[in-house]
Amino acid sequence: MERLVGHGDRELVEAAVGGADGAFDELVRRHTPRLYRVALRIVGDRADAEDVVQDAWISAWRALPRYRGDAEPSTWLYRVVTNAALGRLRRRRRMPEQPMTDAAAAILDTMPAPGGGPEAGVLRQERGDQVQRAIATLDSSQRVPLVLREFEGLDYEEIAAILGVGVPALRARLHRARVVLLGRLREVQ
Numbered sequence: 001m002e003r004l005v006g007h008g009d010r011e012l013v014e015a016a017v018g019g020a021d022g023a024f025d026e027l028v029r030r031h032t033p034r035l036y037r038v039a040l041r042i043v044g045d046r047a048d049a050e051d052v053v054q055d056a057w058i059s060a061w062r063a064l065p066r067y068r069g070d071a072e073p074s075t076w077l078y079r080v081v082t083n084a085a086l087g088r089l090r091r092r093r094r095m096p097e098q099p100m101t102d103a104a105a106a107i108l109d110t111m112p113a114p115g116g117g118p119e120a121g122v123l124r125q126e127r128g129d130q131v132q133r134a135i136a137t138l139d140s141s142q143r144v145p146l147v148l149r150e151f152e153g154l155d156y157e158e159i160a161a162i163l164g165v166g167v168p169a170l171r172a173r174l175h176r177a178r179v180v181l182l183g184r185l186r187e188v189q
Contacts, residue, residue, distance in 0.1 A: 009073035042085035056081040134184040142177035
């Protein structure tokens with residue numbers, strides 16, 4: 001079996017559609033960490049996020065023959081995992097009212113450690129928990145674009161393509177999300 005590590009995502013998709021051994025596996029290895037982060041930040045629970053990513057990969061595998069290449073494979077995969085996460089939230093019917101400690105821990109793990117000893121670490125943890133609780137209260141139409149933009153660093157065009165909205169509508173959603181998030185964070189201070 002040829003190792004496909006050096007190939008681009010489009011080549012891997014084409015190879016997977018053509019039945020090449022290992023092409024889809026390489027896509028999974030390459031993109032699972034990012035898809036997991038997105039799922040975790042949307043659903044707020046590690047076990048649910050793992051299930052969402054698994055569901056997303058199954059959906060991607062089934063849809064692979066219909067992938068037209070209109071968007072980059074990574075954008076398409078973000079859309080698949082976002083849809084899977086939103087489906088999980090709909091089935092859940094409401095967000096948990098308890099703090100999203102798993103999601104907060106995952107986000108804080110990616111941030112540089114603060115200086116200033118143990119007190120700074122505790123303060124950072126508390127602030128991270130507050131931010132995660134505030135994000136959890138956002139409507140999914142605001143939470144998802146906020147996660148994709150602020151935590152994943154996607155550009156406006158990519159997010160608009162993932163969500164199937166225009167860039168102006170996306171900018172409006174992000175603006176509302178930021179305003180609501182800041183308001184909720186001010187309430188807890």
